[in-house]
Amino acid sequence: MIVETGHYALILALGIALVQSVLPLWGARTGDTRLMAVGISAALGTFLLIALAFGGLVAAYVTSDFSVLNVFENSHSQQPLIYKFTSAWGNHEGSMLLWVLILGLFGALVALLGHDLPPSLKATVLSVQAWVTVAFLLFILTTSNPFIRLMPPPIEGQDLNPILQDLGLAIHPPLLYLGYVGFSIAFSFAVAALIDGRVDAAWARWVRPWTLAAWVFLTLGIAMGSYWAYYELGWGGWWYWDPVENASFMPWLAGTALLHSALVMEKRAALKIWTILLAILTFSLSLMGTFLVRSGVLTSVHAFATDPTRGVFVLAILVVFIGGSLALFAARAGTLEAGGLFAPISREGALVFNNLFLTTATATVLVGTLYPLLLEVLNGAKISVGAPFFDLTFAPLMVPLLIAVPFGPLLAWKRGDLWAATQRLYVSAGVALAVIIVVLALEGGARVLSAFGFGLAAFLMLGSLTDLFFRAGLPRAGPSVAWLRFIGLPRSAFGTAIAHFGLGMTVLGIVAASAFQTELVTTVKPGDVLRSGGYEIRFEGMSKREGPNYSEEVAHFALSRGGVAAGTLEPTKRAYPARQMPTTESAIHTRLMSQLYLALGDSDSNGGAVVVRVWWKPLVTLIWLGAVVMGFGGMVSLADRRLRVGAPARRKAAKPARTEVGA
Incomplete structure (x- = not known):
């Protein structure tokens, strides 16, 4: 019954979101405060209903209700409880429900915390946010329904993808979606400003906290995803320039540019047109990432779906929102004032320099990501654009930007002194x-x-x-x-x-x-000693263990440094019978900021020999730290009262006491 309740709640959420998408906007255009107020209750109602639907799906996973197709395909009764919980979004349908839940959350937060917003702007923002919500609710209900029943219900599930059976699934997707989807608020503010025809420094001050919050979550989400892939896949690297990795990196680059551009707009009322365009493009890149993951155009460890019909639906969403917002921008851009002037050597100039290199870097990653796909569509040729391309194009763009970073805060607004900043x-x-x-x-x-x-x-x-x-x-x-x-x-x-x-x-x-870093690939037998990073690594043999829903072969290595025992490492190779899929679990020893990393290859069960890859990675943890x-x-900046969402209005000055005549 709870599954049907969740499905029904999702349908009700769509109905309320449709109301939210129309009435507040109409009220803002006609000046009807009652219609504008509908947006607040509708945003809260939409979020609560989506939360109810998401809770229903999670409950089905936790109770191993295999009569639900989504649970049957992505769970198993023997999974640890934490993985039953995270399995709810470890698949296409559940992850989309999490996506739209966070979309509703941000709409509800604007409704609750946007006290300082002009009523007409707030109503328009909530309506634009509802447009996006409606589109993705329709996508879920028509192509990706997580509540489909199976009759008769199977006895056992097919298990979650073994690669996803990790704590990283509990942290990485929620953080990443909070960043991805959080930029929808900046998008909604930009479209609302274009509809109202009013873009000023106050607008930048309202939008900056939301942009900053999304940037913080996306930063942490990308870092967590990088570390998860680093230790889970056994390949020893921290970034592969995978197209789906790039799909999350591009909004981060554009969002970083947006943060700095909005600062110029707030302080100097400059870069208005550019800031609005960046807000549109940042969320557009988030939508493009959603398309790449769920369209079937990519084969990747990160890809959720391969159904082209879903890809067509997401592509339609992209065309409507990206094309529509850019068309609105083109129509309204001529009516917007350019803003204040400033000298090239100034803090504004430094931030423009920042934007120039960040957006160029974003374009470079975009070209490297999409070019192979476009080429395959045009002539069927399949090519791969990998690390060499990005290293030769992206890295040189970052060097001048990184050199310029310390100069920016030391330059004055409007007209700065480069020599004085250099002296400091x-x-x-x-x-x-x-x-x-x-x-x-x-x-x-x-x-x-x-x-x-x-x-x-x-x-x-x-x-x-x-x-x-x-x-x-x-x-x-x-x-x-x-x-x-x-x-x-x-x-x-x-x-x-x-x-x-x-x-x-x-x-x-x-x-x-x-x-x-150093890398060693060799075959070892019990008693053999390897050396890497100042450690002696003694192979002591193999053993077998049984997990809740897998079996594994464990290699035992004893570590010592300068003759003193330093611990043990136990890399494993697991086999999941339900999925008939093996995984490699690396073992990592951290010393200060550096790591010794071991991963297993093939083993010889008769002779006891095993192939092992050993990396010594100095200071590698600093990448994620x-x-x-x-x-x-970013969180410290967000705590600044000037950026705090919903900061109370200043108290009005007290009126002077009236003086009595003749006193």
Whole structure:
């Protein structure tokens, strides 16, 4: 019964979303406050009904109700409870329901927290958000219904894809969708502003917190997905330039540009047209990622569906929303004011420089991702665009951008002094140069690019703290005065510095892991000793274990360092009988920021020999820790009262007391 309730709730949500898509917009056009207020209750009602439907699907998974086709195809009664729960979105239908749940969540949050928004703008935003909700609810109900029953019900399920039976499934998709779908709010604000014909600094201030929140979630979601693939697939890499990985990376690049562009618009009322276009393009790239994953045009470990009819439906959604919003933009762009002027050397100029390189990098990744698909459609030729292309095109675009990052906060608005900013960065540049010289000396003059990468990372991390240093009045102010100034700085200043510092950490991890990792592929027998990263790795033999829904062969390795025991590693090869699918489970030993990584290959059960791949990856964890620090910086900025969603209005000034005549 709970499954039918969930299905019915989804249908009701579609009906209410249709009401929300029309009445508030009509009220905004006619000035009818009652119709505008419908958007608030409708957004809340839509979210609650979708949540009820999602809860029904989760309940079917937790209770192993195999009369539901979706549960039968993606679950098993012997799965651990955590995987029964996460199986609800470990498939196409369930993940789309999670997608639309988060879409409804953001609409409800705008309804609840948008107290400072003009009623007409808020109503229009909620209507535009409902358009997207209606489209995806129709997609679920017509092509991807997760509540289809099987009669008679099977006794046992087919199990979840073994690769997805991991804690990463509980973290990565929700975070990624919160980022993907969160940019829908920026899109709705942009379309609403175009409909109203009013784009100003206040608009930028309203949209920035939503954009920042989506950016934080997407940053953490991409980082979690990268680490999950790193340890789960046994390949030892952290980024493959897979088309679906690129599909999440492109909205991140565009969203980063949008954040900086909106800052210029808020502070200087400039870049209005460009900011609106970026808001449209960022969510458009999110929609394109949804199409790539669910259309069947890609064969990828990340792909959810291969049904072309679903792809046609999603393609229609893309055409309507991307084409419609761009057509509206083209019609309205001529009526928008260009905004304030500024000198090329200024903080605005630095942010424009940032936007130029970020959008060019986005276009580069877009071309590399779509070109093979377009070529196959045109002449049937199949080619692969992989890491060499992206390394040669994307990396050179990032270098000047990363060099410029510390300069931006040190430049004044409207007209800055580049020489003064350079002087303030002398210490950071000096340390970076010293790092380059030390690395070159240690490597005997080789690895010039790696040495430059280390220096760039040091310049980024130290340069990100320079703005806080000088804004606190150092070195001229005394310690007590400097401390008071420091703690009095706005949280957005701390957030910016933390995020830029995290970016430097990620760059440091990428350079170290790429340039100095070692790899060993060999066959070992019990008693053999391998050496990597200063460790002695002794193979002690194989054993077999039984899991709840799998069996596995376990290799036992004892670690020692300088003759002192340092732990054990147990990489495995698992077999899932329900799916008839094997997986490789790597084993990782972390020391400070570096990792020793082991993965098994084929084994000889008679002789006890096994093929093993051993990597030593120096500072590799900084890649993901840096992303976490970037996300934390975004959260600190979001805590700034000036960016806080739903910040209370300022109190009105008290009226002066009336003076009595003749007193």
